[in-house]
Amino acid sequence: MLKVMYTGDPRGSGRSLSTELLLHRLRKATVLSPIEVELVLSLGEQPKQHAAGTSICPQEDGSPHPRLVVGGWACRPRILPDGRRQILSVLIPGDLMGDRGERRPFALNPVVALTPVRTISIARMVQAVRLNPHDYPGIARALAAIDRTEEMALLDHIVRLGCQSARQRMSHLLLELHQRLASIGFVHNGSFPMPLTQDTLAELLGLSLVHVNRIVSQFRRENLVSIRGGVVTIDDFARLALLADRADPTRDAASS
């Protein structure tokens, strides 16, 4: 029986769930050779724990070592001089952070745990791939693909913030999370965990806490989506998708 761990579960020995998760994520993009699989499994590191609210990617000086999130949620915040925060992206299990050789500012952006988070270092894997690219072409391709996926999410984020209404932003975000969580097996018939406070959602969507709350209650009242106790249940996927990228009639097909 496959136990799904959301946040807790500090066990994981030998060929841990951590490396399985990494394998799974890499294989989304491409096929790995036996040598490559072996490299991944040899990582067998003990996950490191990070308390909620703490910084995971602190060493601003040198290039922070690349890490993989194996449990819990995190984000890349940007703090403005006046104290407000804009969250650039959220990280869920299977996501990467830190330098993978190109010193990209986004990858280097500080990462902060939103829940208790467990990570493992993938520095050894990245290093091996960098030194002998020819031995690990699959991993190299997979890492590049993950980079591309992250970048696409960034661009989507710009569109959300730039020209969507609050309802659209929320639905758009929920659909993105639905898809990302589905790809790591966290969605069970329309439900998935989302341990984000409404405050965090507000910082993510560029809205006020109060207004996020109103949107969420609206969605619940309309039997679109129910968010309750850190779990999202999508009640009407079709209508949500419709709302996410069409103009927002604010309430369509309901009246008339």
Add this chain to the structure above:
Amino acid sequence: MLKVMYTGDPRGSGRSLSTELLLHRLRKATVLSPIEVELVLSLGEQPKQHAAGTSICPQEDGSPHPRLVVGGWACRPRILPDGRRQILSVLIPGDLMGDRGERRPFALNPVVALTPVRTISIARMVQAVRLNPHDYPGIARALAAIDRTEEMALLDHIVRLGCQSARQRMSHLLLELHQRLASIGFVHNGSFPMPLTQDTLAELLGLSLVHVNRIVSQFRRENLVSIRGGVVTIDDFARLALLADRADPTRDAASS
């Protein structure tokens, strides 16, 4: 293979202004060896003309060849199903577009000319650097640095759209443009060209045309910035910078 005849070249033939601009841009980041300089100068291509409003990066199928903007302004638009546009970034002379080997979605995003634009292909240079990285380490580094700069601008854009007021967005953008244009020598005591319509500014900043107009007139009235006839003149740099990243009191230090 087929070289176009140089018959139409009005003045500066041979080592054109185009390659000078590219050299200048690359040297911002690092030092180039004589061999590298030679490679850049050997590009000596005839710039290609693109009419305003046309797509510069059309071939969606294969990887579009990398090109350098040598004149005019362009942008990377994102069109929503309902017809609205969000502009992800603007390109000014010295900026790159198209695939530089990593197939990044941002670089691959379609580019549309906002004014008449001239570009040259840098495919040969990129190809050469890719095949013999060891011969051209400086160019490789410079290209990576340009990538990073672009990405930082993207992140800034998210912050602008996510949690800044209209006045802040405008001032933030103007300062970014000021800096970028200064680095290619287009700023002369506080003035620089900005051939963007207020409509385009609106799509860029996630605002309505009307409101952009009001902000612009406000700035003019307050002797902050004057935008007139495609030329921006920053009248009070300090106050503009203050406005750009502090909280917006809408009018501070004026009363009391």
Add this chain to the structure above:
DNA sequence: CGCGAGCTTGAGGCGATTCAACTGTCGTGG
């Protein structure tokens, strides 16, 4: 001359914000 593209301005309305209070649920300690 008339046309269109870009800019300007007014009026009215809605979406989102802010301020503020109140609820419910935890975990802690008296």
Add this chain to the structure above:
DNA sequence: CCACGACAGTTGAATCGCCTCAAGCTCGCG
């Protein structure tokens, strides 16, 4: 056992930033 504070969520009221609609203006250009 209940009191307590901390925290997340909920709700109301008033306000404002920004949007939409709608004119009118000013150019440059065929």
